Amino acid sequence: MLRVLLVDDEPHILQGLKALIDWNSEGYEIAATFSNGQDALDYLKDNRVDLIIADIKMPVMTGLDLLKEIRKSGVSDADFVISSGFADFSYAQTAIKYDCKRYILKPVDKEALLEILGEVKQRNHTQDKAPISKEMEDAYFERDLIGVIRGKFDDVMLGRVLNKISDDDIVRYIEIQAEEAFLPDEDRDESDKIAMQRKIYEAAKAFLSDNEFNAVFDPSGHDNIYDVGFIYTRSLSVNMGCSEEDYFIKLHDYIRDYTNFEINLFVGKSVKGLRNTTKSYGTALRLRFLKGFREKQSIYNYDDNDIKNSNEKVLILKDSIDDFVRAVEDYDKDRILETVEKLYTDVRESGASSFIDININYIVFQLINLAAKLDDDINQEEILRIISEKTFEKGALRGSKEHFKQFALEYADYLSQLRKNVSTGALADIEREVRDNYMSNLTLKGLGDKYYVNSAYLGQLFHKRYGCSFRDYLHNYRIEKAISLLLTTDMKIYEIAAAVGYRDVDYFVNKFIAVKGCTPAKFRKQEKKDN
Template sequence: MLRILFVDDEPFILQGLSVLIDWEKEGFEIAGTAANGLEAIRFLKNNEVDLILADIRMPAMSGLELLEKLRTEGISDAYFIILSGYSDFEYARKALQYGCMDYILKPVRKTELIAALDKVKAESSLTLRKKEEEALQEKAYFARNLIAIICGKYDQMNLEYVTAKMRTDGGIRYIDIEIDDRNEEGSEYEPPKTEEEKRKLQRLLYQSCLDFLGEDGWHCIFDVSSNERDYDIGLIYCDYMAQEAGMNEQDYLDSFLGSIQEAIKHPVVMFVGNRVEHISGLSESYRTANIARSFQNFHVDGMNQCISWYEEQERTEGRSLLFKASLDDLARAVEQNDKERIPGLVDHLYDEINQNAMDAKLVSLNIDYLLFQLVHLAQAQDPNVNQEEILEFISGSAFDSGTMRGSRMHLKRFAEEYADYLSQIRGKTIRGGVLGEVEQYIREHYSENLTLKELGQNYYINSAYLGQLFRKTYGVSFKDYLNNYRIEMAASFLLHTDMKNYEIMEKVGYHDLDYFINKFIAAKGCTPARFRKKCRE
């Protein structure tokens, strides 16, 4: 509903305008009235309106003087329509000079007024769409700069742009926020199953985070991870947030978590990275948040927390509580792909744990030590494999079954799959041929719901390792490679057809128009509509 201000020194004119048409039906709300330009200015200093309907001749300040003052002093950029009993062209010329939308002669006819209002509504809609496009572009550009810092691939320009948009007072943590889809026994919540359901819930989660943060909404970023299985929200937490809320860090995050869970009516989990002193060190906090996320898959029921913290320095203090010999034996069996010994070594480890009646926290400590060993084994096999890629394997492909986290069966299955993973890292002869076939398959089926898991099954290769081969060969993740190809095909359809955005979106494999437009802006620097117009011009 657009707000309108009437300005006229004749009360019966003001009354007549208010009943001349059904303003609500036409999409307008009468915000107020004023007897002259001075009264109008006083009103506008405390009230916002979208349209001003003013008489041209009034005492104290005329309609033309009001229009000139509003524009030259920047008091209001509301649309302006002049009402006048004079048809002198000079009046109209001056009105148009200051951006007057229309010039209507008295007595005002209903049809003429409605036509002028339709013009205002059309212009207002166009301006709103432009602002939304600009906001989308600005948000996408900001996200690119912030993700560069999160990934540790940034320069001074990235830092300056990001710090100009968001406060970074005090210490900083990266916090990964996700829907908790672990489907715990006895839970009343049904985890999302399809990609569309996950994306919809992710958008609700993102909006609830923005609502909680308010003016600090720039600290929240949509879709940080390059893993297509992840539907994450990134939060750049700064010390001042808890301080200004009068809380400590734990209480603030508990409050944050409770608020967003209540908003989306679904369990949410947070993975908290190490605290760093400056935003330039954000990639370290991001790395440790990923480790907290990966380790959480192994935590037994007693450690089933909604906020998972990871502090590397604190964890080293308990090394004397490790069953180091058993853990090292299991790591060697995994490295040697000795699947005959792996089940027995896992059983031996759990027997030791049970005999010592260790609590859930100490069980997690032992599992964490094993994971560190396995991460180092993968890096020793291939120095080009980065830690994040290994953690993606740990957090993803090993946990597709319904086995209980922390159980013997779970650890046995993971250890055997990780042994295969290490074996494939060693055997790189598959790289060229398989990737060529996969690339061709993507070109033929890019509009379908392609996943690394399905491609791995089709071409008999571990999906996590296939993802690493993509990154090494093409310089981007599988998800980004597929997105880039889809966007290029979308650009081709924009150039060579008259298809609508939503038709092109479905044609190239997307199911959410906002997501498609955001991806297009990130790749091409403008919206699909602007891209089509610019190229055709």
Template structure:
């Protein structure tokens, strides 16, 4: 609603204006009245308005003098309408030169008032849209510069831009605000991303004027659903809280009404914004360590690194786990993962040693895979691990996540042993030829032929030189080209025949593969 101040020394004029139209239906509300310019100034000093309607003749300070004062002192950016009698018309014209929006002759007519108000409303909408676009552009530029600092790839321009927009102090910490999707088994990536955006908007609203401390999507992985928070010590001080109480309050406020658990991972303290990447790295370490230990709503890097034990895990246990994976013994896999995590938790092992143990396991798994298929190299196996093992519902690094990964990898090894690439691909090629117009996918084919989808995608790309989806698209477009040449079917009908239910998408795919639109292709070839 646009807020209106009416300034006139005649009460019946103010009453008449209030009753003349339905202000609410036009998007306005009269929030104040004044009898002269001085009263209007006192009102404007305390209250923001969007429109001022002022009589041209008033005692003490008239409408023109009020307008001049507002512009000179930059008191308000509200639109301004002058009320004038017929004989004051020339006087009213001079007001327009002082950036007056418009004028109305007394007695004010309903249609004329509505016309002016709608013009003001439209102008206000256009101004708001421009301001919104400018704010979004400004925020996007700020985020890019802040990300450069967080990732440790910055220059003096990045620092200058960030410090221009962000109030910083000598005690700064980077905090990862993460959503725990461990129990969100049926949640699509798009739904997770929407929850991430909701969390971001909620955090910005909580920070209010300090919203630039919140940044969206710092993680470089596709499956990262986190937001970042640049914490400065003055935030807690101004709230008259300790750091711990401030973060606890923030955590509780973010969690209210949110469908999943919110966890804060707090990096170490740095003394300048230029060192924020150091704090960011320690926040990641705090997150990694948290996965092996008791779940907390807030995990501090300093507390995580206060360790009492530094022992390496028993080699025998690690090798027993590797053997269970090789033998595809799912019960033993689950049991050994529990024992490994319990050992890490009880020994209070530090970050570097956890990494050593996990690295040992991964190296052994890579070695197992290379033994199964001579055509595989380590890079392909690592791609499988990164694409498949970490795209799961369980929180990355958690006990549940590692079990899922180990069981998946065990199935992957079985597929390698069968050397499925020789027999299955021929069947899948026939499947595409016969059912290319149907809703087929790598996942549906993997289920039909009882093969790990990630491995199928890997051997498919190796055999044909492109991903399954691109292969299917190319095949469909080739069939579409044949139909275009051999029939007079409409383009939309051709699209349906080859499996595309979105005409625009079909045309875009056709152009990208054939270099021209379907219609032009048909005309040229004929």
């Protein structure tokens, strides 16, 4: 089925178009309808369509402006048809300039519409229409798969994923990371971490062989998380003739031997069908969060008795935790170290193997509450992200207790700066650093150290000011610089990638697609054509 997007600010027009013909019998499905161009453009950033039929005069964004933006950004290569009244013929010349295929009059005539649909269908089934490159096809698929993993998808996206990944009654999400990815930023720069991430991705695809689409690159998209996603289905272990547990061991050992990296697998809980993958994804993230509080392992499996919820009684060390939280709130460094020692002693004497389940939840809740008391508008989800990242960031180097002490001191420092609202000039300094050194290995920790601002607090400032992480801010700035080079020079794509700070060309291309909706090469070609 070819997918159609209808855009018109008059509801009766939209309803009339829907009812005018039997779309399905003509080989089409109506993907979505919108009343203005901006909503349609936002939809196109995450969804593919083959035909767009849009009115000219609409609020927020007109049909012509929508057409211009689509052609300029390359967000969609769909055929575009303008629908309007007699008085709008003066716009036809502009529409044609931006590769508008047809201009159809209102009220829309059934035969005229069928003629257009036939033309579009013909173009989509002949070699005259340039095929989508494998690079773009893979990028679109990964976007759909990440949507399914995160729980942000519709039936169309799920259908495209199911075309390449076999559904199963047992599905588990596995997050894979290099052990070195937990090192502090100063020990390994971002480019090295991305290269390691890429190597793991290659290894996972090689292990999967014909099922290579079950692996996905960088599904979290978060700062300081260099992950590879892996969709396990029961058929994979059945075809290999082994149990689930043996399959996970084989997967771990294969990637370790392929990459020469020590790696971690975080195996989420079993769910029924790909539609429910996000539930397994959530438990895999929980395992990653718990890593900093547990004995070092290679494979963290949700099914381990001390990780998943069970009927066994869990001891809550409330007094010890409350003493620790008060020390953090007071920023009393000596008392923080003492209370951590006491907390670990209590855990050991209680017979528990680690901080698990309710103890972890209680600690996190109390730490988030400390930040919320200082700023009513604080993003609690962002605070959880900060805690999660900090609790495993250095865990590979140190014992769990020493690592937890360092985290507690850093979080207390973060609260101290939040309390003082130390933001004067900080963002201006960081913005200048990005402008002057965007091609270098800039990290929040490095910039925080340089300007004497806690990196967690600096990250919070960025999210509040720009609505995105520092890493995304830096990526967007680099992509804008790359666009300038694409349009003003004849530099090769790999040369541009290096010039704006990317050692890994594939990573640069994927980031470009995420921002602009097409590859750098296609963007350059489209801009030259338009101009």
